Amino acid sequence: MTRSLTTIIGTLVLSATLTAAEEPKTVTLRWQGQSFFEIQSSQGTRIVTDPHEIPAFGRKDVSADIVLISHFHNDHTQVEVLKNQGKFRVVEGLKRNGKKIDWNPVDEKIRDVHIRTVGVYHDGMAGMERGKNAIFAIEVDGLRFVHLGDLGHVLSEQTIKQIGPVDVLMIPVGGVYTINGAEAKQVVAQLKPRQYIIPMHYGTKGFDDLLPPDEFLEDQKNVKKFLGNKLTISTDFKPAEPIVALLEWKN
DSSP states (O other): OOOHHHHHHHHHHHHHHHHHHOOEEEEEEEOTTOEEEEOTTTTTTTEEOOOOOOOOGGOOOOOEEEEEEESOOOOOOOGSSSSSHHHHHHESSSSEEEEEEEEEEEEEEEEEEEEEEEESSSSSSTTTOOOOEEEEEEETTTTTEOOOOSSSSSOHHHHHHOOOOOSSEEEOOTTTSSHHHHHHHHHHHHOSSSSSEEEEOOOTTTTTTTTTTTTHHTTOEEEESSSSSSSEEEETTTOOSSSSEESOOOO
16 A cells, blocks of 8 residues: 555655754854954854954954853953944843942843853952953854853852853963963863863963963863864764864954
C-alpha cells in the first residue's frame, strides 16, 4: 500500500525542518579596542558593548541595534560614537537612584538575542574603591557570550552559577582598574569557556594606561593571534580546549 500524498508531504516538511535546525549558524564578533565589541547574530542583529572614544584606538565606524553598558565610567559609555543615533536600544547594567548607583537586573529577549545581567564589583573591596559593575550574559544563536565589563575580583560560587555555561568569554586582563593577568587566569578556570577566551581592557601600542596582556598570555597553550579585529564563530565549533584569541583592534 502506498502512503497518502498528505503523509508524504508531512514527512518531507518535517525532514526539511530538522535539517534547517541542525545547520550550523555563524556569529561575527569584532573588537574595537578596550571593552568595545560588536557582535552580529546570524539574523543581522548588532549588539555593541561598552563603546569608548579613546583617541589611541581611532575613530570607529560602527552601528548597533542593542548597546550594553556595564558601568558608568566614561570609557564605557560613549554611545555618541555610534553611527545610527536614535535607532538603537541602550541596556544599562547599573541604575541611578539619586546619588546611589545599584545593579540593574536584566533578563530580557530583544529581537533574537537574550540578555541577562549579573551584578559584581569594579574592585576587590566590594565596590568601596570603584563601585559596582555588571556582567552581561548574551545568548545569540544558541551560543553564550559573556562580557565581564570592568570586573575587579575573582568570582564567588554564587556568581559562577548565576553566569552559567560560557561559550565565548570577553575578559579584562590589564590590571590597574580591573583584574590583572593572573587573576584573569583564575576567572577563566572558574568559568571554563568552551570555545574562545578574548582578552580585553589592556594596554596596547599608543595606549599604556593599562598593563599589556603578557601576564595573562604567559604559559597559555592555545593562543592564536589575529591580524584583524574580526572573529567568525560557528555554532558547531567544538575545540578540544578553548582558544585564547588575541585580536587586533584595527579593522
